Amino acid sequence: MSILVFIEQRDGKVRSVSREALGEASRLAASLGGPVVGVCCAAADPGLAELGAAGADNVLLATHEAFAKYDGAGYAAALSAAVKTLAPAAVLFPASAMGRDLAPRVAAQACVGLASECSAISNAGGRLVATRSVYAGKALQKVAFPASPAMLTLRAKMFAALEPQAGKSAAIEPLAFAWDAAAPRARVTALVAAKGGKQDVTEAEIVVSGGRGMKGPEHFALLESLADVLGASVGASRAVVDAGWRPHGEQVGQTGKVVAPKLYVAVGISGAIQHLAGMTSSRCIVAINKDPDAPIFKVADYGIVGDLFEVVPALTGALQQPR
Ligand SMILES: Cc1cc2nc3c(=O)[nH]c(=O)nc-3n(C[C@H](O)[C@H](O)[C@H](O)COP(=O)(O)OP(=O)(O)OC[C@H]3O[C@@H](n4cnc5c(N)ncnc54)[C@H](O)[C@@H]3O)c2cc1C
Structure with a gap:
């Protein structure tokens, strides 16, 4: 068969x-x-x-x-x-x-x-x-x-x-098939590609996601820079998407997308179960959070306890250095 x-x-x-x-x-x-x-x-x-x-x-x-x-x-x-x-x-x-x-x-x-x-x-x-x-x-x-x-x-x-x-x-x-195209119940009229031309988070090898700890949409530029040096796509928690800081297409989790990249970097994300549902299959998880008790550290392979506004630019800078 x-x-x-x-x-x-x-x-x-x-x-x-x-x-x-x-x-x-x-x-x-x-x-x-x-x-x-x-x-x-x-x-x-x-x-x-x-x-x-x-x-x-x-x-x-x-x-x-x-x-x-x-x-x-x-x-x-x-x-x-x-x-x-x-x-x-x-x-x-x-x-x-x-x-x-x-x-x-x-x-x-x-x-x-x-x-x-x-x-x-x-x-x-x-x-x-x-x-x-x-x-x-x-x-x-x-x-x-x-x-x-x-x-x-x-x-x-x-x-x-x-x-x-x-x-x-x-x-x-x-393949022969019978279908009456003249009487559709629903029709897709257009597909709108996400802005920026970045790979969808479900297909990216590396995802850098930001949560409410980013404090506002303007600070996602920090994550965009880190994503650029890593060749990553940017994801987001639902809190961030609900606040209108990022588009829904970037949401990772139970009611967002399920991702399993080689590397997932969670920045300012607490690690609520609904977020974990979308990313725990990632091969390597790095968490950056100022709260050492944040649940995200329970699933992280590497954890950085610190202020993301210091850690992320330092990480981006270090990755930009020629090796
Ligand atoms: C039915 C249902 C479905 C849901 N689906 C999803 C889903 O698909 N995806 C999803 O993500 N959520 C989902 N949620 C929401 C989920 O329960 C959480 O509310 C959400 O994930 C929290 O987002 P967050 O981690 O960004 O925010 P918070 O929980 O507020 O966490 C912010 C984190 O940032 C840290 N932080 C703050 N400032 C700094 C700093 N300067 N430096 C470093 N760290 C800092 C804090 O310590 C904290 O841990 C769902 C909820 C329900 C009820």
């Missing part, structure tokens, strides 16, 4: 989360058997053949002029057609904004459940078991799938993409 992977593209570019999902699908296919099949919805082929190097054996391409932008109903019709035709063992989606909207539609149409926000998948004697966090990251839950196919959304940065396999390309096949 095959493993289907939804290939997310934006503006004709395949997103890195899809390569991570293909990597995990390849690892699962090695123990379950069966091919790894990508399914992409687009107005035109965004260069899918190269996904062979990322682990896809072949890719089904559903083309429609309306797919220049995301269309939940149209994409779901295409994915459901692929599920019906191939009867796969599993369908993997990225836990991105698009994947979170699309996966429940496809699961509902297939009358199966959905394990969302998974951080690990294992094969227990031919049965897939997914690990996902619950209670704002306080506990891990393991879920099995009573019906086939198993449907899962995968958290960004939790699954490694394959080392590109040189010379391997995927066969592209057209």
